[in-house]
Protein backbone atom coordinates (compact mmCIF):
# COMPACT_ATOMS: atom_id res chain seq x y z
CA UNK A 403 0.00 0.00 0.00
CA UNK A 404 1.37 3.38 -0.91
CA UNK A 405 -0.08 5.94 1.37
CA UNK A 406 1.00 8.92 -0.59
CA UNK A 407 3.18 11.53 0.86
CA UNK A 408 0.00 13.37 1.05
CA UNK A 409 -0.29 14.65 4.49
CA UNK A 410 2.66 15.63 6.53
CA UNK A 411 6.37 16.40 6.40
CA UNK A 412 8.69 13.70 7.73
CA UNK A 413 9.30 15.66 10.89
CA UNK A 414 5.87 14.80 12.23
CA UNK A 415 5.77 11.50 14.02
CA UNK A 416 4.98 8.77 11.49
CA UNK A 417 2.22 7.05 13.45
CA UNK A 418 0.30 10.33 13.80
CA UNK A 419 0.68 10.99 10.08
CA UNK A 420 -0.56 7.52 9.23
CA UNK A 421 -3.56 7.88 11.46
CA UNK A 422 -4.43 11.25 9.96
CA UNK A 423 -4.11 9.90 6.46
CA UNK A 424 -6.36 6.97 7.25
CA UNK A 425 -8.94 9.25 8.81
CA UNK A 426 -8.83 11.41 5.69
CA UNK A 427 -9.27 8.37 3.43
CA UNK A 428 -12.14 7.02 5.46
CA UNK A 429 -13.70 10.46 5.21
CA UNK A 430 -13.35 10.41 1.43
CA UNK A 431 -14.85 6.96 1.23
CA UNK A 432 -17.77 7.68 3.51
CA UNK A 433 -18.48 10.91 1.68
CA UNK A 434 -19.10 8.92 -1.48
CA UNK A 435 -22.78 8.44 -0.96
CA UNK A 436 -23.05 6.18 -3.98
CA UNK A 437 -20.52 3.68 -2.65
CA UNK A 438 -22.17 0.28 -2.39
CA UNK A 439 -23.45 -0.57 1.03
CA UNK A 440 -21.92 -3.57 2.64
CA UNK A 441 -18.42 -2.86 1.39
CA UNK A 442 -16.17 -2.51 4.41
CA UNK A 443 -14.51 0.86 4.39
CA UNK A 444 -11.75 1.76 4.62
CA UNK A 445 -10.42 -0.55 1.94
CA UNK A 446 -6.87 -0.50 0.78
CA UNK A 447 -6.30 1.79 -2.09
CA UNK A 448 -3.35 3.12 -3.90
CA UNK A 449 -3.41 6.80 -4.65
CA UNK A 450 -0.80 6.27 -7.37
CA UNK A 451 -2.69 3.50 -9.08
CA UNK A 452 -3.37 3.88 -12.76
CA UNK A 453 -6.22 2.26 -14.59
CA UNK A 454 -5.99 2.01 -18.34
CA UNK A 455 -8.62 2.10 -19.79
CA UNK A 456 -9.97 4.53 -17.23
CA UNK A 457 -12.73 3.75 -14.76
CA UNK A 458 -16.04 4.99 -16.14
CA UNK A 459 -19.14 6.44 -14.51
CA UNK A 460 -17.28 7.96 -11.57
CA UNK A 461 -15.60 4.68 -10.63
CA UNK A 462 -12.37 5.09 -8.64
CA UNK A 463 -9.09 3.48 -9.61
CA UNK A 464 -8.10 1.78 -6.35
CA UNK A 465 -5.24 -0.39 -7.57
CA UNK A 466 -3.50 -0.69 -10.89
CA UNK A 467 -6.19 -1.67 -13.36
CA UNK A 468 -8.77 -2.25 -10.67
CA UNK A 469 -11.80 0.00 -10.57
CA UNK A 470 -14.12 0.47 -7.66
CA UNK A 471 -17.47 1.21 -9.28
CA UNK A 472 -20.14 3.64 -8.21
CA UNK A 473 -23.39 2.14 -7.18
CA UNK A 474 -25.35 1.10 -10.21
CA UNK A 475 -22.36 0.21 -12.38
CA UNK A 476 -20.26 -2.88 -12.84
CA UNK A 477 -17.65 -4.38 -15.16
CA UNK A 478 -13.85 -4.09 -15.41
CA UNK A 479 -14.01 -0.39 -16.06
CA UNK A 480 -17.49 0.11 -14.58
CA UNK A 481 -18.76 0.30 -18.14
CA UNK A 482 -22.08 -1.49 -17.58
CA UNK A 483 -25.10 0.01 -15.88
CA UNK A 484 -27.05 -2.24 -13.56
CA UNK A 485 -30.78 -2.58 -13.70
CA UNK A 486 -32.43 -4.49 -10.90
CA UNK A 487 -34.79 -6.07 -11.56
CA UNK A 488 -33.17 -6.84 -14.90
CA UNK A 489 -34.66 -5.44 -18.09
CA UNK A 490 -37.01 -8.04 -19.51
CA UNK A 491 -37.91 -8.93 -23.09
CA UNK A 492 -34.64 -7.78 -24.59
CA UNK A 493 -34.63 -4.34 -22.95
CA UNK A 494 -31.30 -2.58 -22.57
CA UNK A 495 -30.09 -1.10 -19.30
CA UNK A 496 -29.29 2.54 -20.13
CA UNK A 497 -28.44 3.82 -16.68
CA UNK A 498 -29.02 2.38 -13.23
CA UNK A 499 -32.66 1.39 -12.97
CA UNK A 500 -33.54 2.74 -16.44
CA UNK A 501 -34.35 0.23 -19.16
CA UNK A 502 -34.81 1.02 -22.83
CA UNK A 503 -37.52 -1.30 -24.06
CA UNK A 504 -37.87 -2.76 -27.53
CA UNK A 505 -40.94 -1.80 -29.48
CA UNK A 506 -43.98 -3.63 -28.19
CA UNK A 507 -42.85 -3.59 -24.55
CA UNK A 508 -43.02 -1.00 -21.82
CA UNK A 509 -43.04 -0.49 -18.10
CA UNK A 510 -40.07 0.19 -15.85
CA UNK A 511 -38.49 -3.18 -16.60
CA UNK A 512 -39.99 -3.75 -20.06
CA UNK A 513 -42.12 -6.36 -18.36
CA UNK A 514 -45.41 -5.18 -19.87
CA UNK A 515 -46.61 -5.47 -23.42
CA UNK A 516 -47.28 -2.11 -24.94
CA UNK A 517 -49.32 -1.23 -27.97
CA UNK A 518 -47.11 1.44 -29.48
CA UNK A 519 -49.83 3.65 -30.81
CA UNK A 520 -52.14 2.93 -27.87
CA UNK A 521 -55.58 1.38 -27.69
CA UNK A 522 -58.44 3.84 -27.95
CA UNK A 523 -62.03 3.75 -26.78
CA UNK A 524 -61.39 1.46 -23.86
CA UNK A 525 -59.39 -1.19 -25.73
CA UNK A 526 -56.95 -3.34 -23.76
CA UNK A 527 -53.41 -4.03 -24.88
CA UNK A 528 -52.58 -7.70 -24.42
CA UNK A 529 -49.95 -10.09 -25.73
CA UNK A 530 -51.20 -12.50 -28.37
CA UNK A 531 -48.44 -15.02 -29.16
CA UNK A 532 -45.93 -12.49 -27.82
CA UNK A 533 -47.20 -9.66 -30.01
CA UNK A 534 -48.93 -6.67 -28.49
CA UNK A 535 -52.47 -6.27 -29.76
CA UNK A 536 -55.48 -4.15 -28.89
CA UNK A 537 -58.55 -6.05 -27.79
CA UNK A 538 -61.47 -3.76 -28.53
CA UNK A 539 -64.80 -3.43 -26.76
CA UNK A 540 -67.74 -4.53 -28.88
CA UNK A 541 -68.81 -1.68 -31.15
CA UNK A 542 -65.21 -0.64 -31.84
CA UNK A 543 -62.71 -2.22 -34.19
CA UNK A 544 -59.43 -1.51 -35.97
CA UNK A 545 -55.81 -1.95 -34.86
CA UNK A 546 -56.22 0.80 -32.26
CA UNK A 547 -59.98 0.32 -31.73
CA UNK A 548 -60.32 3.59 -33.62
CA UNK A 549 -63.21 2.56 -35.88
CA UNK A 550 -66.76 2.56 -34.62
CA UNK A 551 -69.12 -0.21 -35.66
CA UNK A 552 -72.54 0.68 -37.04
CA UNK A 553 -74.44 -2.62 -37.09
CA UNK A 554 -77.16 -1.11 -39.27
CA UNK A 555 -74.60 -0.06 -41.87
CA UNK A 556 -74.22 3.44 -43.29
CA UNK A 557 -75.56 3.61 -46.81
CA UNK A 558 -75.33 6.11 -49.65
CA UNK A 559 -71.84 7.25 -48.75
CA UNK A 560 -72.45 7.74 -45.04
CA UNK A 561 -69.72 6.94 -42.54
CA UNK A 562 -69.91 5.45 -39.10
CA UNK A 563 -68.87 8.12 -36.60
CA UNK A 564 -69.66 6.49 -33.28
CA UNK A 565 -71.20 3.13 -32.41
CA UNK A 566 -74.54 2.98 -34.21
CA UNK A 567 -74.33 6.58 -35.44
CA UNK A 568 -73.84 7.37 -39.12
CA UNK A 569 -72.78 10.70 -40.50
CA UNK A 570 -74.78 11.10 -43.70
CA UNK A 571 -73.93 13.07 -46.83
CA UNK A 572 -76.10 15.98 -47.87
CA UNK A 573 -79.48 14.80 -49.12
CA UNK A 574 -79.71 11.68 -46.97
CA UNK A 575 -81.09 11.13 -43.48
CA UNK A 576 -81.94 8.31 -41.12
CA UNK A 577 -80.02 5.89 -38.93
CA UNK A 578 -78.41 4.23 -41.91
CA UNK A 579 -78.57 7.27 -44.25
CA UNK A 580 -81.28 5.37 -46.09
CA UNK A 581 -83.87 8.19 -46.39
CA UNK A 582 -83.54 10.63 -49.27
CA UNK A 583 -84.44 14.27 -48.73
CA UNK A 584 -86.55 16.10 -51.30
CA UNK A 585 -86.56 19.78 -50.41
CA UNK A 586 -89.78 20.29 -52.26
CA UNK A 587 -92.16 17.47 -51.45
CA UNK A 588 -93.21 14.91 -54.03
CA UNK A 589 -96.87 15.59 -54.80
CA UNK A 590 -99.77 13.36 -55.68
CA UNK A 591 -98.48 10.25 -53.95
CA UNK A 592 -94.97 10.43 -55.45
CA UNK A 593 -92.04 9.10 -53.45
CA UNK A 594 -88.71 10.74 -52.77
CA UNK A 595 -86.28 8.06 -53.93
CA UNK A 596 -83.00 10.01 -54.01
CA UNK A 597 -82.15 13.60 -53.08
CA UNK A 598 -84.54 15.99 -54.79
CA UNK A 599 -85.77 13.29 -57.12
CA UNK A 600 -89.33 11.98 -57.01
CA UNK A 601 -90.82 8.81 -58.44
CA UNK A 602 -94.31 9.72 -59.47
CA UNK A 603 -97.48 7.69 -59.53
CA UNK A 604 -99.20 7.60 -62.87
CA UNK A 605 -100.60 9.60 -64.35
CA UNK A 606 -98.44 12.28 -62.70
CA UNK A 607 -95.00 13.40 -63.78
CA UNK A 608 -92.58 16.29 -63.50
CA UNK A 609 -89.83 17.02 -60.97
CA UNK A 610 -92.34 17.06 -58.11
CA UNK A 611 -95.08 15.00 -59.74
CA UNK A 612 -97.03 18.16 -60.19
CA UNK A 613 -98.00 17.56 -63.85
CA UNK A 614 -100.80 15.39 -64.97
CA UNK A 615 -100.18 13.74 -68.32
CA UNK A 616 -102.95 13.98 -70.82
CA UNK A 617 -103.30 10.90 -73.00
Ligand SMILES: *[C@@H]1O[C@H](CO)[C@@H](O)[C@H](O)[C@H]1NC(C)=O
Pocket residue numbers: 448450451452466
Ligand atom coordinates in the same frame (compact mmCIF):
# COMPACT_ATOMS: atom_id res chain seq x y z
C1 LIG B 1 1.22 0.58 -10.93
O1 LIG B 1 1.62 0.95 -12.23
C2 LIG B 1 2.65 1.89 -12.26
C3 LIG B 1 2.91 2.31 -13.69
O2 LIG B 1 2.21 1.59 -14.62
C4 LIG B 1 3.87 1.29 -11.60
O3 LIG B 1 4.91 2.24 -11.59
C5 LIG B 1 3.52 0.89 -10.17
O4 LIG B 1 4.62 0.23 -9.58
C6 LIG B 1 2.34 -0.02 -10.15
N1 LIG B 1 1.93 -0.25 -8.78
C7 LIG B 1 1.77 -1.46 -8.25
C8 LIG B 1 1.31 -1.49 -6.84
O5 LIG B 1 1.95 -2.47 -8.92
